[in-house]
Amino acid sequence: MPCPMLCLPTYTPALRGRFAADGYLPLPGLIRPDLLRALHDETRRLEKLAIRRDFAMESMADSPRRMTILGGQIIAAESALIPRLYGDAELIGLIGRIAQLPTVPVRDPVERYVLNILHREGDTHGAHTDDYPLALVLFVEAPLDREGDGLLEYVRHTTDLHAWGTRAVRCAHHCPGDAYLLRSDTTAHRVTPLNRPGLRRTVLNFAYTTPARQQARTDSAARLYTPENQPPGGNAP
């Protein structure tokens, strides 16, 4: 059944071509206004359960994680809406056509969908690649300044986490209600810091994979999203 809450683009070979070339595809306005309001309320409610992180991720070139997070295992227990959206057959079918991969949900309940909130001065989601090949990132809140903070930076077709500051880096701004699809295992990416107080950037990351790839490749997501994991140096309050 079509998902009336999402404004899915019609598939065209051009979408597939752009995604293959760039490892990134913007999906502006994917979230319809009613759904955006519902996700705003839902994520504000979930934020009360979220965990603060402030550490350097060893397995990702010691890049910083200064952010508030919630893993999928808790989201599933607390939200009906987010798991329903994640599993939407029409959405998964479209992603599969764009990516040209037999796309399926991730089995791991922690990593399949996560909530990432940047809301303090200096908050950032540092450089990394993801464990699974596809990430659909949905924007619930975002700074409106296109030149400003909390931008996505990515370098296509590389897992090298040291390419920042070179001409290969691309930068993308997204508004609340927007989304993007990323070839997240082979596209180095990060979110630039919020350098001013009062900004908020709230995203849901939906991870998808292929039937043959249901095993995480690094410990990074488990380190970030499993509450029992105390990173070295501990968490900020």
Ligand SMILES: O=C(O)CCC(=O)C(=O)O
């Ligand atoms: O917030 C973003 O735009 C990126 C999120 C991300 O890379 C992740 O959750 O793995």
Ligand SMILES: [Fe+2]
């Ligand atoms: Fe990522």
